Amino acid sequence: MSPDTEIRSVVLAGVGGQGILLASEILARTAMETGYDVKTNEVHGMAQRGGSVIAQIRYGPEVHSPLVAKKTAAVLGALEQVEAMRFADYLSPGGLAVVSSQAIMPVTVSMEAARYPEDIEAKLKRAFPRMVYIRAAEMASGLGDIRTANIVVLGAISKGLDLQQDAWKEAISSCVKEKFREINLRAFELGRHIE
């Protein structure tokens, strides 16, 4: 009954258009290159038009469900702070949360139908004892392309997962176009070396 402890589950969350699917694919390929069975799930269609997006990745000796059960994710990676809060329930007690400080206002907030929460960092810190809170968007902009914020977060996530460093690099190289390879590899290194 207890979830198989040999299975690693990862949840990536963000807003449609932030590159969640690419990050998910890179992670899955890395697990595959490392020799694990792997399953992922991503949401397409209606959910991608600026809505919340979640990708789920599971790897281990033999994976059945592609979906992550609540409170079982070893790592939660969020490209937007409110989305970290939205999917907080997936993280296992003691799991690693990597949260980008980026704030993207939902239209519900701009319409004044809802409020964007305040003091998110402090709230997340209380919920996630192991949290890395990073300025991924600024770091990516510093590299020259804000769109690599997803890979910065992936780099920070990689420290919480037992996957081979070479496999990460190979997966990044095979998932992005040649002309973006260099900047994405740099974004990954930047994220991986955050203390």
Place this chain on the structure above:
Amino acid sequence: MKHLMSGNEAIARGAYEAGVTIGAGYPGTPSTEILENLAKYKPEVYCEWSPNEKVAFEVAAGASIAGARSIVTMKHVGLNVAADPLMTLSYISVEGGFVACVADDPGMHSSQNEQDTRNYARYAKVPLFEPSDSQEAKDFLKLAISISERYKTPAILRSTTRVGHSRSLVSWDERVASPNKVGLVKNPPRFVPIPVWGRPMRQRVEERLGLLKREAEASPANRIERRDSSLGIVTASISYQYVREVWPDASVLKLGFSYPFPDDLIREFASGVDEVLVVEELDDILEQHIKSLGIACQGRKFVSGMMELSVDRLLASRALMEGREPPKEEPPLFYDELPPRPPVLCPGCPHRGVFYALGKHDVVVTGDIGCYSLGAFKPLDRMDTILCMGAGVSMAHGMQKAGEPKRVIGVVGDSTFFHSGITGLLNIAYNRGSSTIIVLDNRTTAMTGHQDHPGTGRTLQGDVTRAISIEDIGRACGIERVCVVNPYDLESTLKAIDDDVNSDEPSLIVSRAPCPLRERRRVGAVREIDADRCKGCKICLKIACPAIELSADKPQINEIFCGGCGICEQICPAEAIYAQGAASQAEARK
């Protein structure tokens, strides 16, 4: 070497390996990527987006009757559109292997209902295959092609959102070309179901079902996994994967070739366990059938038939079944302070202009299926009904005829217009209707990920072709009042709607501007709000543009997101919105 593939990619790979040469379909989440991936196996496989699922089904059926192996792809509701050819293709039988790949959407992630396609297999008396991961998606497609060809029956491969959109590892095989020669072998008693020949066909369908049942009994796609004998679970599709995690010790009858039901296998399985539980998503088809065999089993009592299953939900089912308190459903963390983030029309979306203009009219708007369904949400709030593809056109006419006191405007997308809006328009002209129909022509099938259609001038496999004119079709249907508007120009869009709703004639407005997401560029210059001029009236927030953010008292435009459409500039009463940099220029001119 294994490949990480989504279920949909794997179905396409299976079709390629099985020697399929023809693929047709209509885009629909969660099925779209099947045909998009099969199309990459050009030139061995010819693939096309047809205008709708019925046409696609018939294209594949024609290919099959001529001897080719073919598949047709669609989402679950698409099979309603293609149900007519399905029911009779079952009678006239196929020649080359023919598989309808139909994707269900339990949980309604991107659909208007959660109907269960397994009912159609029974209804049409055709074999049904249900993969539970990507390897099976590939293997079962090939199995379905071979069963279809051997028994000359159409087959259905039913996937679900979680099968089609999950990735897992797949081993590949070489493609084996079909040995069939293409060329219709003339045989009217086989292919023409007029009653005199149709009645014997009816007989043959029944005989075929018996043979298929024998095939299912022995199929490697159906297997018994003997573990602890106190509980035996009958399951199929993605539910199998959840069952393995929630009941790792239970015996399992896993069905992959699930219709006709393998009754002997079910009996054999049930006789070896103390208790039988059926775990299936949506309808209780297996449970009811197993009960009809006189086998006691549980299912719906513990496992819900509404919305998709999950490990979490089945853990609750297990607790309930074992008489334990189900795990408490705690409210999610932060639940009371999370701002909802619903999907919205993208920044720069041309539909926004039309919905804004419709908001200025006291009319009823019958809507349709596509990105523009998002126009139903506040603050745009300008869509009153959605039924199914094409209904935005036909229902407008019905309301008008019923005497709806307000004028009724039907709104339909370009791809949806070609799919099933044309006949509704024809009906308005023929039956002396007076509705106004607006085609939101963004030059693509946007919601499903930008597929081509008869209006785009390109085919699925990248060939240039004739771009069919929506205006010409409107005129040919008998609509005389036809105009084209640029939805980014609010004044002319408002005027066109104004003129048409005040006319007694039926009319067609084509709102034409390409989807900026497809074009991969901004519509115009990035806009900014001059904070000094802004009076904080927040009218610009009424168009639900994700680029306009309200963080302090006054709205601001997020320059990363801005699509440059300029609609906010046109509605700002304080004239505080400019193209980036233009505000200071205006100031300098003063």
